[in-house]
Amino acid sequence: MISREPTLERLATAQRMLLEPFGLDETHLARALAEITAHRVDDADLYFQYTRSEGWSLEEGIVKTGSFSIDQGVGVRAVSGEKTAFAYSDDISEASLLDAARTVRSISSAARSGRARVPSRKVAASRSLYPDVDPIATLDSTAKVQLLEKAEKLARSRDPRIVQVMAGLASEWDVVLVARADGTLAADVRPLVRLSLTVIAEQNGRREVGSHGGGGRFGLAYFTDEQVAAYVDAAVGAALTNLESRPAPAGEMTVVLGSGWPGILLHEAIGHGLEGDFNRKGSSAFSGRIGKRVAAKGVTVLDDGTIADRRGSLNVDDEGNASQRNVLIEDGILRGYIQDSLNARLMGVKPTGNGRRESYAHVPMPRMTNTYMLGGDKSPDEIVASIKKGLYASNFGGGQVDITSGKFVFSASEAYWVENGKIQYPVKGATIVGNGPDALTRVSMIGNDMRLDSGVGTCGKEGQSVPVGVGQPTLRIDGLTVGGTA
Secondary structure, eight states: OOBSHHHHHHHHHHHHHHTGGGTOOHHHHHHHHHHHHTBOOSEEEEEEEEEEEEEEEEETTEEEEEEEEEEEEEEEEEEETTEEEEEEESOOSHHHHHHHHHHHGGGSOOBOOSOOOOOOOEEOOBOOOSOOOOGGGGSOHHHHHHHHHHHHHHHHHHOTTEEEEEEEEEEEEEEEEEEETTSEEEEEEEEEEEEEEEEEEEETTEEEEEEEEEEESSOGGGOOHHHHHHHHHHHHHHHHHHHTOEEOOOEEEEEEEOSSTTHHHHIIIIIGGGBHHHHHTTOSTTTTOTTSBOSOTTOOEEEESOSTTOTTOOSBOTTSOBOOEEEEEETTEEOOOBOOHHHHHHHTSOOOSOEEOSSTTSOOEEOOSEEEEOOOSBOHHHHHHTOSEEEEEEEEEEEEEOTTTOEEEEEEEEEEEEETTEEEEEEESOEEEEEHHHHHHTEEEEBSOOEEOOSOOEEEETTEEEEOEEEEOOEEEEEEEEEOOO
16 A cells, blocks of 8 residues: 555654754755755755664674664765766765755756745655564674674574585665655665575585575564575585586576576676667667567566565665556556656656665666566466476575666576476576566466565666575576587
C-alpha cells in the first residue's frame, strides 16, 4: 500500500537527524530551492543524508577489522533540458545550502522575470516495506563478534578439510530527506545488514574456495542459528564440491542456469540494457524495441522495488518517488524501461521509482532494485534431465557486460557436466559467453522454482554502487558458448 502516513513518521526522523541539529527547517529548504528556480530550470532537488555504518571481520578466529563511520551531507541538483548541475557538501548549514543552490543555478543563465509562485508543500506517498530500526543497535559488539565466531566454528566442524574460514558482518542505517522544486517532501529510513562467509578446503595439496551469505533490510536478529547454519552448509558444500571438480569443456552447448543468485546474469546481461538513460541515448541493444519481441515466449522479467525486507527494495527512491513493481518484458515482449525523473521527462513517460544514487555526493540515475524472471511450469529435475550434453551452472561468481552490444562474460563458481540427463561430475573454470538479447530468445525451458538471491547483491554503474536483488527460476538456454580449460 502507498500512503502518506509512514512518510510523516520518517519525515520527523529525518528532520530530527538532518535539519534540527543544524538550525534548519522547511523554510530554509524552500529558500534554497527558490534560489535555483529563480532561473529557468526544468527540475531541482535537495538530498540530505545521514549514514551510520559498522563492519566486523573475523579470520582464523581473530577479529581482523572493526570499523565504524558516520557520514552526512547534502547534494543540490538543478536540471535544464539534458544538462545537470550538481554540488554537494558535508557541511549541513544554511550558508552551504544557499552557496550550493547559487552554484547549480548557473546551469541556466536566464533569470525569470516577474514573480514566481511558491509551490505548496506536498508530502510524498511512500511504502512501508521494512522497519525503521537502526540495525547497529540491535546487537552489542560482543554479540556481533560471537555471531562470527559461531559461523567459523560451525564451518570447521562440518569437515576436517576446511582449513580456513573468513566471516564478515556489515550493518548500515541510512536516513534520507528529499525536497523537490515542486514542493514535494519525501523521507526514508533504511536499515541494511549482511553476513558473509568464505571457506577454503584443502585435499592432497589442492585448495578450493566456497562462499555464501545473505541479509536484507532488518535488524541483526535475522541471523538465527538456523540461518547461519544454512550459510555455512552452502559455503562448505561449494568448497568441497570444487575439490572434486575437473576442467570444464569448451564449445557451444546447452546451459542450464540454477535458480536464485544466477539471476545476476539476467541483471547484467539484460537489466542494465533496460535502464532509461542508455535507451534514451540509443546506446542499448534494446533501444527503440518497446512492443517488440525480445525474448522467447514465457520469459517475463520484472524490476520490483516493493518486496518487503529485500536488499534492493526502497520505500521511496532517491528522488522522492514511491518504488514500483515494473514489468519490463512480458511473455517475451518488451514493455518498458527503468526510469528516473530526468530520463522519464525527456522520454515523455512517468518515472518508475528507480532514481537511485550512492550517496548525497552523487547524482541520481536509473538503477535496478530487485530484478528477476518469473517462474514457468517445468521442475528443475526435468530441465536437467533434458540435457543430452551440456553444463548445469548452479552458482556464479562475477561477470561483465557491454551495454551497446549486449555481450556478456560470466564465470561459474559451481557447475556440473551433464550427459544423457545425468549429472556426471563438477567442473571448474567454466566461463559463459553470450549476448543478452540473443540469449533471451534461446530460453527453451523455464523452471517452477523461481527464487530471489539470499541478499548479497551490489550493483556498480558509472562509479556508483547501490544494493540490489536478483532472482530467477532454473532456466535452460540452448546454444550458449562456454569457455573452458579441458
